[in-house]
Amino acid sequence: MRDFEYIAPKTVKETLDVLDEYQEDCKIIAGGQSLLNILKQGLMAPEYIIDIKNLEELNYIKFDEKDGLKIGATTTHRSVEFSDTIKEHYNVLSEMERHLATVQIRNWGTIGGNLCIADPTGDVAPPLLAMDATVIIANKDGEREVTVLDFGVDYYETVVGPNELLTEIRVPVIPSNTGIAYLKYRIVEGDAPIVGAAVAFTLNEKGACKKARIGMGGVAPIPIRAEKAEKMFEGEKITDTLIEEAAKVASEETTPIPDIVASAEYKKRVIGVYVKRAAKLALTRAEKAAN
C-alpha cells in the first residue's frame, strides 16, 4: 500500500470542507472493508484518505410513519441487522444484513460504504431498489436526493462527485398489503453473492398486484431493476405461471459480466431462478400482510 496523508474530520461540515479542498486527490474511507483491499492491491493510490468511520453524526437509524426510514451512512451492517425499528418495519433489510459477508465484516463495514464502493454484487442495493429507496448526497453548498436506481453509473462507479459525501439512505414507508423478499446465490455463507434478487409486491383490495418491484444484483455493471418484468405483474392476479414468465423476462433484462466464479450465460440463467423464488416468497408475505 502506498503512503497517504490521513485526515479524520470531526463533523460532516468539516468533512465536506476537506473534500472540497482535496477533491480528486482524496478518497473517503468508512469501514474500509473493500477500500483497504483496493489500496493493498495498488489499484488506487490517493494522496489523502478522509476517514469518516467514527463520524457519530452519521451513525443513526430513524423512522417515522410519514417520512419512513432514514439510515446514516456510517451505520454498520450489524447495527442495521439488529435494529428493532428495522425488524419491525423493514425486516427484509435485517434478513439481508444477517447474511451479508461475515460477522467480522458486518461489525466494521458500513451501509453507506457498501453502496459507494458500488460492487454490482453488493447485497444492499437490490432490496433498496425493491423499496424505491433514495440516498442523500451532500457537498459544502447543499445536498441532493438521488434514487438508488440512478445512483450507479458503471462498475464500481457512482454519481457521487469528488467533493461529495453520501450522508443518508432513505426508504419510504412500506404500503400496506406488501411483501418483500431478497434471496441470493453464492457458494458458501460469507461469500459475495453471484447473483441476488429482491422482489416487492403490493396487493390491491381484490388481491391482485397493485405494484411490483424487482431489484437485481450481480447481473449488470450496476444493480438494476427488471422493469419489463415488473409491468407484467401490475393489475394482474399473481400466479405461478405469471411468476415463471416474468422471471424469464427479468433474466432477459440482464447484461451480466462474466468473472472467475461464473459465466455471463450462467448468471443470466440463475437470476431467473432467484427472481422466481423471491417472487414466490414475496407473494406469500404480501398475502399474509393482506389477511
Place this chain on the structure above:
Amino acid sequence: MKKILNVTINGTPYEIAIKPKTTLVEVLRNELNLTGTKRSCNAGGCSSCSVLVDGKVVNSCSVLALQVDGKEVTTIEGIADGAKLHPLQQAFLEHGAYQCGYCTPGMIIAGKALLDENPNPTKQEVKEAIAGNLCRCTGYVRIVDAILATAKKLQEEAK
C-alpha cells in the same frame, strides 16, 4: 508522516507512532509483538486475524489502525485469566478443535464474541458466527462442538 495512535490493548494503554497506512494486525504483530493474532489472507477473507474492538469481532487486517484510536482491543493474548485458560481455550484443547493452529486464535475470538452476545446459541448460530473463519486443515465439527460445550459449561456455572 507518522501519526500517534492511542489505544488500549488487553487492558494496557499504548501510545504508538505509526504510518497512517498501518493496519491493526500490523500494529499488533510488528509493533507490539502480539503474534497470537495470525495474519493469513490479509484481505478480510479468512478471519484468522479476528480481534475484538470494543467487544465486537473484526478482521484486524481490514481495519486501519488509526480507526481504533481511543478504543479497546482484545486479542487472543488477553482472554486468559493469568495462567488459567479462558473456558473456550480449554474447550478447544479438550475437543482437539485444531490441527495446524493457524485459524485457532480467530476461531476462539469469534466464539467469544458470539457467547458474549448470545450465551446460549444454537448449533446453527454457532456455524453462522464462525462462517467467516476458515479452517483449511480439516473441518468445523470439533470447533462447533467446543463452542457449544463452552456455552453449556458457562450456563451451568452461572446457575
